[in-house]
Amino acid sequence: MRPIIELHGISKKYRLGQIGSTTIRDSVERAWHRIRGLNGQRKVPRGDFWALRDVSFTIQPAEIVGIIGQNGAGKSTLLKILSRITEPTCGSALLRGRAASLLEVGTGFHPDLSGRDNIFLNGAMLGMRTREIREKFDEIVAFAEVEDFIDTPVKRYSSGMYVRLAFAVAAHLEPEILLVDEVLAVGDAAFQKKCLGKMGDVARQGRTVLLVSHNMASILALCGRVLLLKAGVLLRNGPTQEVVREYLKSTSSQEIVTLDQRQDRNGDGSVRMTSFGMESVDSGHLIHSTSRMRFSVAYKSDRPLKHMRFLITIYDYTNTGIYLFDSDAVGGIPEVLPPAGAVSCTTDPINLTPGRCYINLALFRGTALADHIEQAATFDVEPDEFYRTGRVPPRDWVLCLLKHQWSYDENAQ
């Protein structure tokens, strides 16, 4: 059978320093500097950046193919080129069929229009004909569970309703080729499950899907084949299990944040923290609600150090402290430390609800604050089967999860 998608040597170049708004003044200035031979004196970094380099592959009809890779590997650029949002610098691609892309849910929703109007508008932007949308209208509304509000302007919707409606429109697209970018991660756990189910249906209907995701669970569940991108190059193209395993092995599980450049720090500066690392002890580079974590702090000074006290604070986006790891309260740090080195701290399962966490670091020498960096690092807690029901409360409700049991009291009246 003829492939439905063919890519031949697709490359994409961005000019550094050109990303962002340009003004005529910039261009004139650049030309002026060029004339006067002052090349390189501009603040604008010069040079090219290849987001994609010579990527070629083919996809057969009815295949579901995942695209994985670290941030900046070129996954989104690839989808943007195939969606025709931007064009490649060289190479060519051929899509044999109607393609619709889903890079964001709710694209083009107009807050003043009713849910009904937005379904039609959004559907048309995604390439549906009005007739098609009319046929599926009831199905879409039922899927989104917004029957009672369908004639209300969407600006009055709760964010949950908004996202559900937006996904529902997208989920009922019926193009031959569907390009999807990480939109599965919307809504609450129950709705996410529904979305995954819908994606499975799409596959069974024989449509071709190209899916970009960081979520290995959904990649493993949906895709028959996976493309692994690294720094714009197609590294691997093969069976899902194999490529995902290779990818997880290749990504360093520890995330290192360098702190040398940070100017916004307090303390007397007699000791400086130079880098901060964090990783999930059990599950590689993803941090889950049940993960045990290991943090490490590297420091540097010009003298041997005595009575050092390390503090790591985890807090949420409202600046509410969640955990404090204090080396003085627990012990374990030798009385005397060499002038440069690193300490690490391992925790029990963190039991946090899915969401973003921020980290503050502080370092005391005796009672004097030597170094203090706020928001030294951030990490995201990914949802997992904490209660084995697939249901965990969202971060907006609570910060922590605690295993517990429920029962009916026979004796109480």
Add this chain to the structure above:
Amino acid sequence: MSQTVSEPSGFEIHIRPNQSWLGIDLHALWEFRDLLTLLVRRDFVARYQQTALGPAWAIVQPLIMTLVFTVVFGNFAGIPTDGLPPLLFYLCGLLAWNYHAQTLQQTGVTFTANASLFSKVYFPRLIVPFSVALSNLISLLIQVAMFALFWCYFKFFTTAGAHFGATAGALLLPLVVLQVAAISLASGLFISSCTAKYRDLQYVLPLIVQVWLYLTPVIYPLSKVPARWQWLVALNPMAPVVEMSRYLLLGRGEIHFGQYFYSAVISAVLLVAGVMIFQRTERTFIDTV
């Protein structure tokens, strides 16, 4: 294999860099024709959302401008109106001009105003300026209806009625409208393509519209332009169009066929060029925002 593979539609999309300047993707535009109607609807509904007067605003705005013109240019400055009732004179000129100014200002920011939308979904970008041009036609229609009422009043209930009258050519008015739309769209497409890279033009746009108004015989008749400035007005494709609309509806105006022909050709050429530049810009625009 138990899967049912969807029938190949014979539809093919070729993606490659630097496609030629020429070639307007009419096929894609046709595919998205439903989006065009929905956008027109959206523009119209959203524009008058939460306003007490609603679509009546389409009338209020030119009426107020007409009153200001009548007082300032008619009474204070004493600029003649070709022997026509000043109210009708200005209102008639504003029909074409308002459409032009609104369309130009709205389409001139197509790329910058829709940047986040354009970075997330593909559809032929031309749909957006075209939908603006179409939805402004609705306002124009309302304004023409209002003009008709004033026209009837002056014709049948005032003494000035004897001095003007519509010509049979008024039936050609849709062609004039088409030409205005071409000029407005063309200039809007040019400006939006330029603002995609240089935001500066965005700030100059209201100024361009302002200056353009004074170069167009809206507040003065073409016959009163001094001979040594005629060339400047002749360069402006909007001038003969406004003068023509006045001639067709009120029977007054200076129509030079050469100028009119020039304007028609220029409008068509500009529109085609505007569409090409716009399509050229849309392909990589998202890399520069």
